[in-house]
Amino acid sequence: MPRRFLTLWLVALLALCATLVTPVTAQIDDQELASLQRQIADLEGQVGELTAQIEAKTAAIDEREASLAQAEIERELLVDDYTIAIEARSRPARLSQTAAINSFILGDPRTEAFLDEITRLETDDRLSSRRQLFDAVIDDALTNLGAAEEELRRVAGVVSDAEAAFAEAEADVTRLGGERAELLEERAGLIRQQRDLRLRIDWLTSLDNRWVLTGRAGWDGAARPALAVKIDNVDAARPQSGINQADLVFEEKIEDGRSRLVAVFHSTPSDPVGPIRSVRTSDPKILQNLGEPLLAHSGGNPGARSALFQSPVINASVNVAPTLYWRNRSRRAPNNLYTNTTSLWSLDLGGTEPAPYFRFRAPGDPLPAGAQEVGVVTVSFGKSVVEYSWTGAGWARRQNGSAHVDVDGIQVAPETVIVQFIGYSPSPADLASPEADVIGQGPAWILTAGHIIEGTWARVTGDAPTIYYDAEGEILKIESGRTWVALPQIDSASSFRLRS
Structure with a gap:
């Protein structure tokens, strides 16, 4: 293991120990x-x-x-x-x-x-x-x-x-x-x-009346778990509902070089949200460091369901609450299944609040010395190619050449984008389906405040937080607000163009 990644691995392990000795709470431990x-x-x-x-x-x-x-x-x-x-x-x-x-x-x-x-x-x-x-x-x-x-x-x-x-x-x-x-x-x-x-x-102190996944003020005292929703991302599934309300969105690679979204809600509900698709074996691995979150999905093959049941992620599928899901008849199946977050939270399926996932930068905090102003960042999953460009307030997203908008016509533009390069292995549930390798370490690009920071990521266990570092090995802080985490293949044709 390279010395640099070994050091990051040890630092991430220390970060994990810190999370284990402190109870997850939205209030400061005086x-x-x-x-x-x-x-x-x-x-x-x-x-x-x-x-x-x-x-x-x-x-x-x-x-x-x-x-x-x-x-x-x-x-x-x-x-x-x-x-x-x-x-x-x-x-x-x-x-x-x-x-x-x-x-x-x-x-x-x-x-x-x-x-x-x-x-x-x-x-x-x-x-x-x-x-x-x-x-x-x-x-x-x-x-x-x-x-x-x-x-x-x-x-x-x-x-x-x-x-x-x-x-x-x-x-x-x-x-x-x-x-x-x-x-x-x-x-x-x-x-x-x-x-x-x-x-x-x-x-x-970031926990003091702030939502743990966005760093924004206004925590209302709710002790609810995070709710993840599998959302389709093919052309026929767009425009989607709820993608601009999610605190955190993971974009994972699926078969044929397409991508699918795992939208995580905690601070803001979305009624409705969808279209909803099936669980993959990648999903429990991606989500299990968010405490005990709920996962809304349309089902899955036996291997994927087994992986979900063996994880701390709580099943909130259409089979668990069929009355809370419905088909939008104006769309064709399978891209027409919807639910709403408020109803799923009301089921009281259990779960725990998410632990803080990011460290947020305070107003006026400087960016790392290696931050560079960037024009366009391209992320490739194969057939699905995404571009991000800074608007002054967020990273406007385009997919396959068109603006990516939600059902209300609002373009996706999260405050922070993280491009976390990972490996993929054949899923044991379906060899044709890739499974994300999100435990380990690797390169990462962090897009924040109009700049790109070339850094690294490290996650030592399934329960451990993913820690992001700059080139000097310092833990990165990001803008408060919504974050999208892209998970492209490490050898993908992704690139960026610096601002001239």
């Missing part, structure tokens, strides 16, 4: 919020302490580096002194050597004559003075040579001490740098913990 705020405050204190230590280390490093700079200057001056001392030693040495060479090796005539004259006239005061002068020059050269050698030894010792002090200072800088790096890493970890806690707070 105790948990207070606990999270205390944890953040504690972390801020620790971050502050680490910051002070980091600043102290930085000051110490700056001090050592300043002393190193001064030591470097002093070392250069000592090198100059050392050079001067060597030169000072060499002058008397050369003089002494020159005198000896001239006298005893080269046979300088003047020196020999001088010495011969001394031998003959030992009592000559002038010659004696000259000999004394010569001896004095030699003695002075030897004296200067000794002094120069002493100075050379002294300067060499100072240079050695300076080199040792310089090496010690360099070692201090390296050690302090390592200690500072450890503190920086520790502080970064605490900051990440704060970020995660704030994400948790965002998640909790």
